Amino acid sequence: MIELTHLNKQFGDKIAVQDMNMRLNPGEVMGLIGQNGAGKTTTFRMILDFIEPTSGAVTWDGHAITATDKQRIGFLPEERGLYQKLTIEEQVMYFAELHGMKRSDAKSALVDWMKRLDVVGKPSDKVQKLSKGNAQKVQLIATVIFEPDFLILDEPFTGLDPVNTELMMQEIMRLKHEGAMIIFSSHNMSGVEKLSDQLTMLRHGETVLHGDTNAIRESFGRTEIYLESPATDAELREIAGVKSITPQGPGRHLQLTDAAVGREVFQLVAQDGYVPVFAQQPPTLDEIFRREVQGGQA
Amino acid sequence: MTAKQLMLVARQTYKTRIKSVGFWSLVLAPMLILLVIAGISFIITATQSHKTPVVGVVNEPALATYLKKDDAFDIKVKNVTDEKQAKRELTKGKLDAYLATANQKYELVNSADGQSVSETKMKASLNTYTMLAKASAMKLSPTELQTLMTPPTLTTKVQSDKGETRGGAAADTANYALASALGILIFVFLTSYVSMIAQEIANEKSSRIMEILLSATSPAVQFFGKLTGIALLAITHAALYVVAGLVVNVFAPHYKYLKMVKSLLAGVDMGFAIMSLLLALVAIFMYMVLTAILAAMVNDQSQVQQAVAPMTYVAMIGYVLTFTLSGQPHNTFLNVLSFVPFISQTLMPARLGLQYATMGDAAIALVLELIVLIFLSRFGLRVYKRNVLTYSDGNITKAALSSLKGLFVKTKD
Ligand SMILES: Nc1ncnc2c1ncn2[C@@H]1O[C@H](COP(=O)(O)OP(=O)(O)O)[C@@H](O)[C@H]1O
Ligand SMILES: [Mg+2]
Numbered sequence: 001m002i003e004l005t006h007l008n009k010q011f012g013d014k015i016a017v018q019d020m021n022m023r024l025n026p027g028e029v030m031g032l033i034g035q036n037g038a039g040k041t042t043t044f045r046m047i048l049d050f051i052e053p054t055s056g057a058v059t060w061d062g063h064a065i066t067a068t069d070k071q072r073i074g075f076l077p078e079e080r081g082l083y084q085k086l087t088i089e090e091q092v093m094y095f096a097e098l099h100g101m102k103r104s105d106a107k108s109a110l111v112d113w114m115k116r117l118d119v120v121g122k123p124s125d126k127v128q129k130l131s132k133g134n135a136q137k138v139q140l141i142a143t144v145i146f147e148p149d150f151l152i153l154d155e156p157f158t159g160l161d162p163v164n165t166e167l168m169m170q171e172i173m174r175l176k177h178e179g180a181m182i183i184f185s186s187h188n189m190s191g192v193e194k195l196s197d198q199l200t201m202l203r204h205g206e207t208v209l210h211g212d213t214n215a216i217r218e219s220f221g222r223t224e225i226y227l228e229s230p231a232t233d234a235e236l237r238e239i240a241g242v243k244s245i246t247p248q249g250p251g252r253h254l255q256l257t258d259a260a261v262g263r264e265v266f267q268l269v270a271q272d273g274y275v276p277v278f279a280q281q282p283p284t285l286d287e288i289f290r291r292e293v294q295g296g297q298a
Numbered sequence: 299m300t301a302k303q304l305m306l307v308a309r310q311t312y313k314t315r316i317k318s319v320g321f322w323s324l325v326l327a328p329m330l331i332l333l334v335i336a337g338i339s340f341i342i343t344a345t346q347s348h349k350t351p352v353v354g355v356v357n358e359p360a361l362a363t364y365l366k367k368d369d370a371f372d373i374k375v376k377n378v379t380d381e382k383q384a385k386r387e388l389t390k391g392k393l394d395a396y397l398a399t400a401n402q403k404y405e406l407v408n409s410a411d412g413q414s415v416s417e418t419k420m421k422a423s424l425n426t427y428t429m430l431a432k433a434s435a436m437k438l439s440p441t442e443l444q445t446l447m448t449p450p451t452l453t454t455k456v457q458s459d460k461g462e463t464r465g466g467a468a469a470d471t472a473n474y475a476l477a478s479a480l481g482i483l484i485f486v487f488l489t490s491y492v493s494m495i496a497q498e499i500a501n502e503k504s505s506r507i508m509e510i511l512l513s514a515t516s517p518a519v520q521f522f523g524k525l526t527g528i529a530l531l532a533i534t535h536a537a538l539y540v541v542a543g544l545v546v547n548v549f550a551p552h553y554k555y556l557k558m559v560k561s562l563l564a565g566v567d568m569g570f571a572i573m574s575l576l577l578a579l580v581a582i583f584m585y586m587v588l589t590a591i592l593a594a595m596v597n598d599q600s601q602v603q604q605a606v607a608p609m610t611y612v613a614m615i616g617y618v619l620t621f622t623l624s625g626q627p628h629n630t631f632l633n634v635l636s637f638v639p640f641i642s643q644t645l646m647p648a649r650l651g652l653q654y655a656t657m658g659d660a661a662i663a664l665v666l667e668l669i670v671l672i673f674l675s676r677f678g679l680r681v682y683k684r685n686v687l688t689y690s691d692g693n694i695t696k697a698a699l700s701s702l703k704g705l706f707v708k709t710k711d
Binding site: 045075077081082143 | 505506512513516687
């Protein structure tokens with residue numbers, strides 16, 4: 001289990017990360033969500049011991065992360081990099097060996113991986129000849145070829161084409177099922193929801209939301225209604241507690257101040273005994289993110 | 299820090315570098331220079347209108363016969379009856395010089411535009427000739443003649459206040475020559491390897507691979523692994539030259555330059571050679587460590603030169619100062635500098651070669667180097683760790699200054 005307790009980082013008088021707490025168990029995925037400058041990369045750097053926390057601790061199964069532990073960590077940095085002049089094989093071998101993998105094992109694993117991810121080219125091709133998409137795949141292979149127990153991915157989806165985004169998601173799910181602890185960061189919510197067991201939303205280094213993905217949503221209550229009904233906007237607006245009405249697809253999206261208001265809305269639209277669509281839900285994580293993280297900017 | 303990872307980093311550094319064009323051009327550069335020199339001197343010799351000079355001997359048939367028989371003296375000899383005729387033939391260019399005798403005195407008249415005749419050799423020949431002539435007049439036996447002609451032997455020793463050394467002036471020259479040659483070699487080695495290690499680190503830092511490497515290892519592994527790799531490369535480089543020397547020795551034992559080097563090395567005493575090499579080796583490591591520290595402050599490739607330049611200047615100081623050394627055994631400034639690490643690697647061997655310093659002095663300089671090396675490695679690691687993942691947008695002077703501060707502030711390593 002990875003545990004961050006009261007983790008703080010200050011650069012001069014600037015607070016980059018403030019009182020961060022989290023627990024990550026084998027087979028769990030944690031999404032660290034926040035806008036640029038929220039403190040995601042800084043958090044990873046503290047976990048990896050690149051920089052020292054101002055206070056607080058990072059532990060793996062109760063002890064500080066050792067050199068041997070580090071070999072079990074797969075890390076994909078925010079700014080990707082490969083040795084341009086090496087071949088794919090030399091490149092991946094080197095990283096694999098640094099992680100304690102045997103050369104012969106790494107060699108055969110690489111061939112499998114390249115086949116599985118559909119990398120165009122041979123292991124003996126130079127990295128600089130690779131297309132951007134293929135370079136991204138090779139970078140992913142280099143990060144996970146040794147089957148890490150703990151995977152840290154800094155903005156793994158940024159800059160990926162749709163095909164590679166899908167591959168990345170599949171890999172994350174595969175490693176999760178094999179029992180790895182995974183933490184990744186993202187500056188938006190797209191696609192993150194179905195991937196994460198837990199979420200931590202950061203704003204200016206401060207944790208604004210933290211916990212189980214479904215619990216976060218539910219904690220906001222079912223304050224959203226998607227409606228397809230002949231009732232007019234004016235009629236709906238008369239109900240106290242309807243905050244906003246926005247057109248959405250063939251219907252409308254209503255925001256409520258309180259989940260209980262939903263009952264009144266239903267009574268109005270079901271007056272004649274029939275309503276085509278009435279769905280009362282908690283806000284999506286996207287909405288929560290916009291409200292809590294982006295909205296809170298000002 | 300695990301030894302296995304250290305070796306992996308060293309091996310990776312070594313492997314990529316030894317395959318690079320840069321390394322091999324560095325290895326071949328001195329050989330190319332030698333080849334060019336050899337080529338030029340060959341062309342000069344080949345195009346020289348080198349003919350055997352023709353020397354007329356005026357009215358001395360016996361001398362003429364003797365000179366003809368003298369193998370050591372490469373001339374054609376021609377009997378001339380009188381000086382008038384000799385002069386005429388000289389102007390016509392049929393003779394390059396003529397030798398006239400008057401009252402036991404010899405006169406060699408050279409033509410201005412003819413082939414030159416060696417004066418020294420002529421003197422030596424005439425000397426032996428007159429000696430033989432006198433000996434036969436005195437009716438000496440061959441043994442007596444032999445005794446008469448044997449020159450006295452003279453061995454030189456130097457009794458300086460630094461103690462007695464054998465070999466005298468010959469060893470002095472050899473040691474000094476070696477020290478100067480070493481100076482050039484160390485300088486070239488230093489500057490090349492310094493820029494190599496700087497590129498190595500700057501490249502990884504600017505391509506952000508450093509983050510991946512450090513996620514699996516530690517700054518210490520990276521720092522010492524890279525240094526080990528480049529050090530191994532330098533050792534390979536030196537070994538290549540030794541092998542090349544041995545190959546030349548086996549296949550072309552009479553090669554002119556090899557003979558030159560051999561005769562030079564013959565005069566060098568072992569203690570001096572070993573001490574000089576140790577001083578140089580430790581200095582190279584010292585420079586490499588310092589460069590690794592500076593290179594970690596670099597943000598991108600374009601700043602590499604900026605980081606390496608100061609190293610080159612310091613190395614150059616030590617090298618240039620060796621030339622001012624001769625004839626200044628008691629210059630306090632130079633004496634003190636010869637103990638200063640980063641300069642001592644060229645200055646101390648040169649002073650040692652000139653007998654201005656003792657082996658004890660050199661040992662002190664070596665110990666000082668080692669202390670600085672250990673200090674640099676320990677504290678350099680701290681600075682390296684601080685900087686290698688910091689991408690400051692300011693210039694590297696600022697980074698260097700803040701790191702200097704970091705040297706004295708305890709951080710976790
Ligand atoms: N080495 C540093 N020195 C000073 N400030 C830094 C440093 N690294 C990060 N910061 C600051 O800390 C904050 C968080 O940065 P970061 O963790 O990179 O954000 P994110 O990865 O979420 O975009 C930013 O305001 C950034 O400017
Ligand atoms: Mg970031």
